[in-house]
Amino acid sequence: MSVTFGILGPVVAWDRDGGLIGLKGPRHRAVLARLIVARGRVVPVTRLVEDLWVEPPAGGVGAVRTFVSALRRAVEPQRPPRTPAHLLVTEGPGYALRADHGAVDGWRFEQALADAATLSPQEALPRLADALECWRGPAFADFSEERWARTEISRLGELRLHAVERQGAARLALGDAAQAVADLDAHVAEHPWREEGWRLLALALYRAGRQGDALAVLRRARRLLIDQLGVEPGTVLRRLEADILAQENHLEPALEPSDAAEHVWADAAADYDRTVAHGARARLESTVGLLRDLAVTGGGGLEVARRHRSAAITAAEGLGDVELTARVIGAYDVPAIWTRVDDPQHALSVVAAAERTLKALQPGEHEAARARLLATIALESRGTRSARGLQAAQQAEQIARRLDDPALLTFALNGVFMQTFHRAGLSPRRDRTGAELIALSERHGLITYQILGHLIRIQSRSALMDFSGAEGHAAAVDRLAERNELPLASVFTQWFRASRLAATGPAAAAEAAYQAAATQLDGVGMPGLERGLLPLALLCLRVQNGRPAQTDERTDWGPHEPWAMPLVLLARGTRVEAVTRLRGLPDPPPGLLFEALWCLVARAAIAVSDRATMVRAVSALSPAAEELGGAASGLLTVGPVSRHLNELATALRNTQ
Numbered sequence: 001m002s003v004t005f006g007i008l009g010p011v012v013a014w015d016r017d018g019g020l021i022g023l024k025g026p027r028h029r030a031v032l033a034r035l036i037v038a039r040g041r042v043v044p045v046t047r048l049v050e051d052l053w054v055e056p057p058a059g060g061v062g063a064v065r066t067f068v069s070a071l072r073r074a075v076e077p078q079r080p081p082r083t084p085a086h087l088l089v090t091e092g093p094g095y096a097l098r099a100d101h102g103a104v105d106g107w108r109f110e111q112a113l114a115d116a117a118t119l120s121p122q123e124a125l126p127r128l129a130d131a132l133e134c135w136r137g138p139a140f141a142d143f144s145e146e147r148w149a150r151t152e153i154s155r156l157g158e159l160r161l162h163a164v165e166r167q168g169a170a171r172l173a174l175g176d177a178a179q180a181v182a183d184l185d186a187h188v189a190e191h192p193w194r195e196e197g198w199r200l201l202a203l204a205l206y207r208a209g210r211q212g213d214a215l216a217v218l219r220r221a222r223r224l225l226i227d228q229l230g231v232e233p234g235t236v237l238r239r240l241e242a243d244i245l246a247q248e249n250h251l252e253p254a255l256e257p258s259d260a261a262e263h264v265w266a267d268a269a270a271d272y273d274r275t276v277a278h279g280a281r282a283r284l285e286s287t288v289g290l291l292r293d294l295a296v297t298g299g300g301g302l303e304v305a306r307r308h309r310s311a312a313i314t315a316a317e318g319l320g321d322v323e324l325t326a327r328v329i330g331a332y333d334v335p336a337i338w339t340r341v342d343d344p345q346h347a348l349s350v351v352a353a354a355e356r357t358l359k360a361l362q363p364g365e366h367e368a369a370r371a372r373l374l375a376t377i378a379l380e381s382r383g384t385r386s387a388r389g390l391q392a393a394q395q396a397e398q399i400a401r402r403l404d405d406p407a408l409l410t411f412a413l414n415g416v417f418m419q420t421f422h423r424a425g426l427s428p429r430r431d432r433t434g435a436e437l438i439a440l441s442e443r444h445g446l447i448t449y450q451i452l453g454h455l456i457r458i459q460s461r462s463a464l465m466d467f468s469g470a471e472g473h474a475a476a477v478d479r480l481a482e483r484n485e486l487p488l489a490s491v492f493t494q495w496f497r498a499s500r501l502a503a504t505g506p507a508a509a510a511e512a513a514y515q516a517a518a519t520q521l522d523g524v525g526m527p528g529l530e531r532g533l534l535p536l537a538l539l540c541l542r543v544q545n546g547r548p549a550q551t552d553e554r555t556d557w558g559p560h561e562p563w564a565m566p567l568v569l570l571a572r573g574t575r576v577e578a579v580t581r582l583r584g585l586p587d588p589p590p591g592l593l594f595e596a597l598w599c600l601v602a603r604a605a606i607a608v609s610d611r612a613t614m615v616r617a618v619s620a621l622s623p624a625a626e627e628l629g630g631a632a633s634g635l636l637t638v639g640p641v642s643r644h645l646n647e648l649a650t651a652l653r654n655t656q
Helices: 026-037 045-052 060-075 105-116 121-133 147-173 177-190 195-207 211-229 235-246 260-275 282-294 301-318 322-330 344-360 367-380 387-403 406-418 427-444 447-463 467-483 488-504 507-519 533-544 558-572 575-583 594-608 611-624 641-654
Strands: 004-006 012-014 088-091 094-097
Touching: 004 105, 026 045, 026 060, 026 094, 026 147, 045 060, 045 094, 060 088, 105 121, 105 147, 121 147, 147 177, 147 195, 147 301, 177 195, 195 211, 195 235, 211 235, 235 301, 282 301, 282 322, 301 322, 301 344, 322 344, 322 367, 344 367, 367 387, 367 406, 387 406, 406 427, 406 447, 427 447, 447 467, 447 488, 467 488, 488 507, 488 533, 507 533, 533 558, 533 594, 558 575, 558 594, 575 594, 575 611, 594 611, 594 641, 611 641
Parallel strands: none
Antiparallel strands: 004 012, 088 094
């Protein structure tokens, strides 16, 4: 290899003997860097001009050609005059760099990282060390502000951090906890937002016999994440802290797969990495398939899948292939049952990417991909008042029915379900959607959507006070979940049984059932469901039984706080503040808790004779007069809506 190129630091080129090649000025290096970013694809001259200058000069095209000529002389000094270039070639409307895969340090780094994934920890460790030694500074260090370099800089930087963590994991697997501690301590100090780094460091300290230090590190991680990002640690870190306190056996190293299934997985993964070329676009699509499975496994799988999904979408868009991007976005058809998104910023970014991709698809083509993008928009817009979400759901359903594609239709129906919360009283409509999902999924073996259909019917039958029917669907969910190793589903059936007890049994037993169900939420990776749910369920139980709200100021009401607090304030005796809260209270967000939150507001409004709020509550709740308030969630209830409407009617007559 006569010339090699360096991008893991300032952009440079080396000759056969390792000497630096003079690349002249910054724009010469910028042209070279831009062509490396293109990875062998042709970059039109006009695009190079746009990328090199904020305001391109009149002679920009000629200047670029001059830069290319100078670069050719530098990297191929022995090439005879007027003979074709072999490295920096002219093709069509522009130029391309035809370098071997090993000719660019960044590409070698990626390959070494991919190779290490197929090796045992002992074999992987030296490969990872060599890969990390390629770095001389930040990638494309002299072009960090250039728009065309940002995606690649970000991608390579993320891979480097991943390599450091992989190196730490390999050291842990080999029993070298002390060296892992040294490397990982520096890593988290420089990158305090890397939860995987904190996890590995705490685990390394624990294996080094430093349990106290491991717990201290996890607490330091929590403080830094809150201070720097304003977020609590994820479920993985929270679970590790609990496991360390309990000295769980699984924290000890396990080097090799122990059963046939594990060997099959390891062999297949290794063969995939060897067979599918590094950088092949098929890898992105395969990744989304893995993430889809990961999201329904329980534990931290959903949270991890969400993070990697964002990276996959960014990578797909960065390749400039709209059809690939459509497939990557639309392939993540993970069934969704909860109407509040777990990560609103993630949801917004997915919707934005889906909308961009829809606009870029050729009209009249790729109808299945278009439907999947629309269904994605409908799902990720749930819990908002976006008219676009409802429109997207309807369009996705129309296309799916026209194409007669069962898998596509189940995905679209999930979007339809999520967009049937724009008013109260729509449980019968959702019940029909759930029934169609079950029938369709049973015919075509779509297990996860079969479970979704049963979960929807648990909710709708509960709202319609058919607990016997709901229990039949809960039993079906439990059977399917156990048979197919889908533990997340059982979280919902346990909560359903607690809510059934709240509606039909003694309050003390229901409260104990709620407390037990809440323990199943920790670590499931659904903060949009978990946060504030237990105190809300207990508040609804107290209201249903005519008891005042509890007033513990440490209670975390999560997203439900605005609609719970008026009753809490009344229980504390702060009536004036409760009245003020009610007067400025927005409508509850559309979703499974819509009726429950309105019933709580209604009870507070009656208590303070807030006529305006009572009128709003009557208008919102009247369509659900035949339903059990809050039971549409399948998680809690605040009693029959009709009872609350009757009390509102009486209070309104008394305040005339």
